[in-house]
Amino acid sequence: MDAEITLRVDGADQPVTVDTRTTVLDALRERLGNTSPKKGCDHGQCGACTVLVDGRRVLSCLMLAVAADGAEVTTAAGLANGDLHPVQRAFIDHDGFQCGYCTPGQICSAVGVLEESDGELSRAEVAERMSGNLCRCGAYPGIVAAVEQAAGEQR
Amino acid sequence: MKPFAYQAPTTASDAVRQVADDPDAVFLGGGTNLVDHLKLGVARPGALVDVTSLTSAEITERDGGLLIGAGVRNSDLAADPRVRERYPLVAQALLSGASGQLRNMATTGGNPLQRTRCVYFQDVTTPCNKREPGSGCSAIGGYTRYHAILGASEHCVATHPSDLAVALTALDATVHLLGPDGERTVAFGQLHRLPGDRPDKDTVLDHGDLITAIGLPDLPMARRSTYRKVRDRASYAFALVSVAAAVDLDGDAIRDTRIAFGGVAHKPWCATRAEDALRGQTAGVDAFRAAAEAELADAAPLEGIDGGNAFKIPLLTRTLVAVLRELTGVNR
Amino acid sequence: MTGLLEPKAIGTDLRRRDGALKVTGAARYAYEAPVDNAAYAHPVQATIGRGRVTSVDTAAAEALDGVIAVLTHENAERLASTEDAELAVLQSGDVAFRGQVIALVVAETSETARHAADLVTVHYDEQEHDCVLDPDGELYKPDKVNPAFETDTAVGDVAGAMASADVTVEQTYTTAMYHNNPLEPHATTALWQPAGDGGDLTLWDSTQGVHPARSTVAEVFGLAEDQVRVVCPYVGGGFGSKGTPHAHVILAAAAARAVPGRPVKLALTRPQMFALAGYRTPTIQRMQLAANRDGVLSAIAIDVVEQTSRIKEFAEQTGVPTRTMYRAPNRRTTHRLAALDVPVPSWMRAPGECPGMFGPEVAMDELAEALGIDPVELRIRNEPEVDPDTGHPFSSRNLVACLREGAARFGWDERDPRPGVRLRDGWLIGTGVASSVYPVHQMPQSTATIRCEDGRYVVEIGAADLGTGTWTTLAQIAADALAVPVADVQVCIGDTAYPMASVAGGSSGMITWGSAVVEAAHAFREKFGDDPADGDEAEGSVSENPMAERYAMYAFGAQFAEAHVNADTGEIRVPRLLGVFAAGRIVNPRTARSQFQGGMTMGLSMALHETSVMDPRFGHVVNHDLAEYHVATNADVADLQAHWLDEHDDKVNPMGVKGIGEIGIVGTAAAVANAVHHATGVRVRDLPITLDKLLPHLP
Numbered sequence A: 001m002d003a004e005i006t007l008r009v010d011g012a013d014q015p016v017t018v019d020t021r022t023t024v025l026d027a028l029r030e031r032l033g034n035t036s037p038k039k040g041c042d043h044g045q046c047g048a049c050t051v052l053v054d055g056r057r058v059l060s061c062l063m064l065a066v067a068a069d070g071a072e073v074t075t076a077a078g079l080a081n082g083d084l085h086p087v088q089r090a091f092i093d094h095d096g097f098q099c100g101y102c103t104p105g106q107i108c109s110a111v112g113v114l115e116e117s118d119g120e121l122s123r124a125e126v127a128e129r130m131s132g133n134l135c136r137c138g139a140y141p142g143i144v145a146a147v148e149q150a151a152g153e154q155r
Numbered sequence B: 001m002k003p004f005a006y007q008a009p010t011t012a013s014d015a016v017r018q019v020a021d022d023p024d025a026v027f028l029g030g031g032t033n034l035v036d037h038l039k040l041g042v043a044r045p046g047a048l049v050d051v052t053s054l055t056s057a058e059i060t061e062r063d064g065g066l067l068i069g070a071g072v073r074n075s076d077l078a079a080d081p082r083v084r085e086r087y088p089l090v091a092q093a094l095l096s097g098a099s100g101q102l103r104n105m106a107t108t109g110g111n112p113l114q115r116t117r118c119v120y121f122q123d124v125t126t127p128c129n130k131r132e133p134g135s136g137c138s139a140i141g142g143y144t145r146y147h148a149i150l151g152a153s154e155h156c157v158a159t160h161p162s163d164l165a166v167a168l169t170a171l172d173a174t175v176h177l178l179g180p181d182g183e184r185t186v187a188f189g190q191l192h193r194l195p196g197d198r199p200d201k202d203t204v205l206d207h208g209d210l211i212t213a214i215g216l217p218d219l220p221m222a223r224r225s226t227y228r229k230v231r232d233r234a235s236y237a238f239a240l241v242s243v244a245a246a247v248d249l250d251g252d253a254i255r256d257t258r259i260a261f262g263g264v265a266h267k268p269w270c271a272t273r274a275e276d277a278l279r280g281q282t283a284g285v286d287a288f289r290a291a292a293e294a295e296l297a298d299a300a301p302l303e304g305i306d307g308g309n310a311f312k313i314p315l316l317t318r319t320l321v322a323v324l325r326e327l328t329g330v331n332r
Numbered sequence C: 001m002t003g004l005l006e007p008k009a010i011g012t013d014l015r016r017r018d019g020a021l022k023v024t025g026a027a028r029y030a031y032e033a034p035v036d037n038a039a040y041a042h043p044v045q046a047t048i049g050r051g052r053v054t055s056v057d058t059a060a061a062e063a064l065d066g067v068i069a070v071l072t073h074e075n076a077e078r079l080a081s082t083e084d085a086e087l088a089v090l091q092s093g094d095v096a097f098r099g100q101v102i103a104l105v106v107a108e109t110s111e112t113a114r115h116a117a118d119l120v121t122v123h124y125d126e127q128e129h130d131c132v133l134d135p136d137g138e139l140y141k142p143d144k145v146n147p148a149f150e151t152d153t154a155v156g157d158v159a160g161a162m163a164s165a166d167v168t169v170e171q172t173y174t175t176a177m178y179h180n181n182p183l184e185p186h187a188t189t190a191l192w193q194p195a196g197d198g199g200d201l202t203l204w205d206s207t208q209g210v211h212p213a214r215s216t217v218a219e220v221f222g223l224a225e226d227q228v229r230v231v232c233p234y235v236g237g238g239f240g241s242k243g244t245p246h247a248h249v250i251l252a253a254a255a256a257r258a259v260p261g262r263p264v265k266l267a268l269t270r271p272q273m274f275a276l277a278g279y280r281t282p283t284i285q286r287m288q289l290a291a292n293r294d295g296v297l298s299a300i301a302i303d304v305v306e307q308t309s310r311i312k313e314f315a316e317q318t319g320v321p322t323r324t325m326y327r328a329p330n331r332r333t334t335h336r337l338a339a340l341d342v343p344v345p346s347w348m349r350a351p352g353e354c355p356g357m358f359g360p361e362v363a364m365d366e367l368a369e370a371l372g373i374d375p376v377e378l379r380i381r382n383e384p385e386v387d388p389d390t391g392h393p394f395s396s397r398n399l400v401a402c403l404r405e406g407a408a409r410f411g412w413d414e415r416d417p418r419p420g421v422r423l424r425d426g427w428l429i430g431t432g433v434a435s436s437v438y439p440v441h442q443m444p445q446s447t448a449t450i451r452c453e454d455g456r457y458v459v460e461i462g463a464a465d466l467g468t469g470t471w472t473t474l475a476q477i478a479a480d481a482l483a484v485p486v487a488d489v490q491v492c493i494g495d496t497a498y499p500m501a502s503v504a505g506g507s508s509g510m511i512t513w514g515s516a517v518v519e520a521a522h523a524f525r526e527k528f529g530d531d532p533a534d535g536d537e538a539e540g541s542v543s544e545n546p547m548a549e550r551y552a553m554y555a556f557g558a559q560f561a562e563a564h565v566n567a568d569t570g571e572i573r574v575p576r577l578l579g580v581f582a583a584g585r586i587v588n589p590r591t592a593r594s595q596f597q598g599g600m601t602m603g604l605s606m607a608l609h610e611t612s613v614m615d616p617r618f619g620h621v622v623n624h625d626l627a628e629y630h631v632a633t634n635a636d637v638a639d640l641q642a643h644w645l646d647e648h649d650d651k652v653n654p655m656g657v658k659g660i661g662e663i664g665i666v667g668t669a670a671a672v673a674n675a676v677h678h679a680t681g682v683r684v685r686d687l688p689i690t691l692d693k694l695l696p697h698l699p
C-alpha cells in the first residue's frame, strides 16, 4: 500500500511516495538517493542507520516512513553544512573509523549524545552512551576521543 | 513482510475502536519491537494504528506518585528528575536497556508489551508455540541461555525481556487501560502471564486494550532502590538475570522490601517469597541468601545445547545478595 | 635486497584521504552504486539441514504485483563451471546445509522482493543431517591446510619427551564458531549489458579483491575476463569474509543476466550472512608441552580437530603457528577435519594464527604457573635462534623485545604471580600475557601504473581499502618511491579498470601492492627521469622475493591484559589491553594504530563474547543476528593501547613492511584468558569466557 508523505531531509522538503512498509532508512536510501545512513542489520541492533529526527538520535531502520510524515530528518550528510561538523572533524582527527560503514551513524549518534548531555561526560559515560553503535573495525578508542574533543569544543 | 494499512486516528477512543473492530489490527508505539517483528514475519498484521501521539507524553503528579503517559519515551522517563530522585530503580532499569537511540523511540506503553527475545520465536523457520500455537517449543533442549528457570511450562520456556517492566513490578505500578468497554486499571504485577498452555498470550490484555498511562505509587522506600542487570556484554544486551529492589530500613531491621527479578521467567518475577522472608529480619548476608533461596526453591533450570541455564540459580542468588548488601549497607 | 626506501612520507601520520567522504556518508558502498531503475533481489533459503528440493511453488510470488522473476534450480541459467560447489547456486535441487539458497526473487522494490520470497513454498525430500563437531566422530586428514601448508608435521619423539619431562601440560582447548560480521552486509549490484561481444557484466561488489572476484565470476559464467568489470572503491569491512566471492555474488549476476539492461541489487540480511558468507570453524586443540625445571621446552605438540562443509573443504591452519613460535627438539602438529552438513567455512581475520594461538598461549601460561616461572620469562627462555619449522633464520624476530617493552609499559614487573588474591571494590583483578605472530605474506601478482597528469602522479592499481587505509598509505609509498611530496600523488583503487591487484588477505596488501607501486615508480623514473611530461606512464609489478626462500619472515607481538571479574556475578571486564608489535616499518602510524587496535578489539570480543550457536537439531546458527551474536560494544573497551617497535627489516620488501591487519587479533584471547585465571584462579579453556564458567569457583 502506497502513501504520499513529505520528509524534511537535511533541510529540504522531500515529497516521496512510499510503501507503508518502507522504513525511513529505505525511504532515504532507495527512494530519495540519500545513502548517508547505512544499513548494517535492519533490526535496531547495530546503530549504522542512526539519524537525527527532530533533533533526537533514532534508528531509521525501525521507523516507518509513513509514521514519520512531516518529520525533520538530519543525516551525517546534512550535518556537514559546507564545512564538516566539529564532530566529523574530530572523527577524522582521531581516526575514529576504518571502513567507514558505521561512521555516519556514529556521527549522528555522537551529535545526539552531545545534545542530550547536560554536564561533562566521563570517558566511561561516553563509551556507554555510544554503545548503541557497533563498530566491527573496533575504532572505539578513536570514537571516544573524538566525542570528547567535540564535547570540549562545544563547552 | 506482508502489506498493511497505516492509520493515524486522532483520539484514543478511535484508536481503540479501530483495533477492537479489526482482529488483524495492532497498535503501533515507538515501533522498535513491532517493526522488527514485521520484518521477521513474526507479526503479520493487516493494519497498524499509530498511538504515539494519542496518549500523553507527559509525566504528572498524581496521589503522591507519578502518572506516566504511555507516549512518554523511555529516554525522557529516565531523565525526569522526579523519577530519578523518587524511583531510581526505574531510571536505572531504563538506562540499562537497549541503546540511546532505541530509548529515544521506545514508549512507556510499548516497552512492557515487547515480546520475548527467544531466538526460535524470532525465527519463523523453527517451531514455536508462542508464535504458532501447537507447533512445539524449540527452546526446550535448544539454546537456553536467555530462557526461564521459574514458572515455565512444557509449552514455553521464554523470558520477558523488558527491564522497565521488572522495575514496575517491584513498585507494584498501575496500568491504566482504555478498552472497547471503557477505562480500567490493572496492577502491573497482574499484567503479564505465565505461559501455561497459552504461551501465545503474553499478557491479560484483550485485543483493543490500549495502555494510556502507567501510575507509580506513592512509595517512599523507592528512594532507596536500585536495578541491577547482569548481561553478557557491558552494554546493549538483554539481561541474563536482573534484580529490581527497594528497601525500607529501620536501623538494621528490614521493615519492608520490594523485589522483582528479570530474565528468569515469562513475566517479570515478583519475588514475594523473598520479600516475605526478609520482612522483619535484621539485614545480613545470611538473611539475604535465605531470601533468594526461598524464592528460587522451585526453580527448574533447562538443559540445552549450550550447557543449559542452571547457572542462573547461583547467579541470581548472588546478584540479589549483592543488591541487598548495597541497599542496606550491610555487608556481613 | 638493496636497502630500504628512504622514508619521508612513509612513517608520517597523515589523516585518511577518504575521511571526509566517510564521515559524511558520501563514500558509496556496493549496494549504493550509482545506478538508475534498480531491481531488487532477495534469496529464499532452505529450511532443512540436508536433502533435496522436490518442488518449488512460485505461483503466489509471481502473482504479486511488482515481481519480475523468480529463479529456481528449474529455470536458472546453467553455469559454465560448477566446480566450486558453494558457487554452483540454483544448479540442482540438492540441499547441502540449512540456509542454502534455493530460489531468488527479483522485484521492483525491496519490500516486494522480500514479501514474494516469503510466498515461495518449497517441498523437500529431507535427509538426516550431521552438524555436530565431535572429536571422536568420523574425521579425515586433509591433503593440505589453508592455503598450502603441510597437514601434519613431526620431529623427534613427543611422547618420549612427555614421559621423561620434569613438568608437562596436557590439556584440550576449544575456540567457538565465529562469524566475521563486517558491519556492511555482503552486497552486490549487478548490471548485464547484452550488447557488445556477447555482453558485459558490471558488478559493484563488496569485495576484498576486485580482480580475484572478477576471475571467479568470469569462470563461473564462462565469460572472458574482459567481459566482467568489478568495482569496489570502499568496503564496509570484510575481515576475510569478502576475500572470496560467496553465493550471493553469483546470484546477483545471474539475476542481472535474467533482466538484461536492468541493474539488480542484492544485499544479504544479517541472518543470511550466518549461512552464506563464511565463518571460522570451531576448533578443538589438544596441547602437549614438556619442559624441564628451568622452563626449557623439550616438546610442543598440537593436535587440531575442526570442521568443514561436506560440499567444499576449508581447512583452517590452526596448528601452523605452533611450528614457529618456540624452540623444542620434539614437535608435532596435526589437523583433522569433520565434514559436516554445515555452511561453508572460510577466511576470517588471521585464519590459523587467531584460533591457533589460543590453546598454545594458554598452555604456556599453565606451564609457567606449574613451574613458578614468570610467563614473560618462560617465553623468552624458549626463544628459538632459527625458525624451528624450516631451519631458516628469521629475517627479523623481535618477540622478546615486544615482551620486554610491553612488560615495561604495562607495569608487569610489579605483578604478584599468585592467582585469585586481589580483590578491590568487589572485583577480582588479574593480569595476563600472550604472544602474537603473523607471517609475512606476499602475493605472487600485482601490477601498478604511474602516470603523470598535470604535474601530479596518478597511481592506478586494483587494490582494496577495507578500512585498512590503502587510499592513504599507497600514496605515501608512491610519494617516497617517486621522491615527491605525498600531495602530488593521486591514488586510484578498487576497480578492475585498473591494473591487476591481489586480494586484500593475509595482511599482504601493503606488501604486495606497495611493492608493485615501488616497481612502477622505479620504472617511471628510469624511463622519464625527474621531469616527466604529461601522459608519461610506466608500469611495475611485484616480483618474487628471493629472500623468502632463505629467511623465515614473521611479525611478532606481545599482548598484555588486565581482567576484572565481579566477585558476586562473575561479570568480566577488561579495563586494560596493551599490545606491542614488531611488524616492520609502519607506513602510517594513525591508520596502523587503528588496525592493531581493531584486531585487539576483535580478539577481546572473541575472548568474552563471540560464539555462533549451532543448533544441531536444525543445522543453523540460531543466534544469527547482532543482538544475539555479541560483538564488543564501545563500553566493552576501555584503555586499549597499541604500540610498536621500530623494526628495520631489509629482507621482506623494499618498504620494509610486514603487514599489520591481522596480528592484532592473534593472542588477545589467550592474554585475556590468562588474566582471568590470574584474577580468579579459574582456568577457562573453552571460549568464550563467560560468567557461568566462573561462577562455581567464585568466593
Ligand SMILES: Cc1cc2nc3c(=O)[nH]c(=O)nc-3n(C[C@H](O)[C@H](O)[C@H](O)COP(=O)(O)OP(=O)(O)OC[C@H]3O[C@@H](n4cnc5c(N)ncnc54)[C@H](O)[C@@H]3O)c2cc1C
Pocket (backbone or CB within 6 Å): A043, A044, A045, B026, B027, B028, B029, B030, B031, B032, B033, B034, B035, B036, B051, B055, B070, B096, B097, B098, B099, B102, B105, B106, B107, B108, B109, B110, B111, B112, B113, B114, B161, B162, B163, B164, B209, B210, B211, B212, B236, B237, B238, B239, C627
Ligand atoms: C537491539 C535491541 C535491544 C534492546 N534491548 C533492550 C533491553 O536491553 N532491555 C529492554 O527492556 N528492552 C530492550 N529492547 C526493546 C525495546 O525496549 C522495546 O522494543 C521497546 O521498549 C518497545 O517499545 P515501543 O514503543 O517501540 O513498542 P512497539 O514496538 O511500538 O510496540 C510493542 C508492542 O506493544 C504494542 N503497543 C505499543 N504501544 C501500546 C499501547 N500504548 N497500548 C497497547 N499496546 C501497545 C504494540 O502493538 C506491540 O505489540 C531492545 C530492542 C532492540 C531492537
Ligand code: SF4
Pocket (backbone or CB within 6 Å): B116, B118, B119, B120, B121, B127, B128, B129, B130, B131, B136, B137, B138, B139, B140, B155, B156, B157, B158, B199
Ligand atoms: S520458549 Fe516459548 S517463545 Fe521460545 S520457542 Fe519455546 S514456545 Fe516459542
Ligand code: FES
Pocket (backbone or CB within 6 Å): A038, A039, A040, A041, A042, A043, A044, A045, A046, A047, A048, A049, A050, A059, A060, A061, A062
Ligand atoms: S541498520 Fe538500523 S540499527 Fe542496524
Ligand code: FES
Pocket (backbone or CB within 6 Å): A096, A097, A098, A099, A100, A101, A102, A103, A134, A135, A136, A137, A138, A139, C183, C236, C237, C467
Ligand atoms: S569503521 Fe568499520 S564498522 Fe566502524
